[in-house]
Amino acid sequence: MEEKGIKGLLIDYEYCTGCYTCVVACAQEYNWPEGISGIKVMEIVENLPGGKHYLVYLPFPTEVCTLCASRTKKGLEPACVKHCMAGCMKYGTISELAEEMGTKKRMVLYRPR
Secondary structure (H helix, E strand, O other), rough: OOOOOOOEEEEEOOOOOOOHHHHHHHHHHOOOOOOOOOOOEEEEEEEHHHOOOOEEEEEEOOOOOOHHHHHHHHOOHHHHHHHHOOEEEEEEHHHHHHHEEEEOOOOOOOOOO
């Protein structure tokens, strides 16, 4: 049974433009050394019929992501959510985000350990 109030991150990657603002915001928030980040943007090329291709950008938290615990304790959004230029990230309770996730097919839900 799920505990009430557990927070997570919903990513609507249909609208991610691959701007990497989430990566930069995380790096600046934590002063990560080069090559380490709490979020990475994966670039996926989907091959479509007729020789066409579809480019997908998928921002996804890494093993060092804490969902900005120090920020969220103060009632602030995680840095990646606050600075996402496409507005494709949302922070909230897992139950609320899971409900919203059912409305579209290009979404992923992240729940930290």
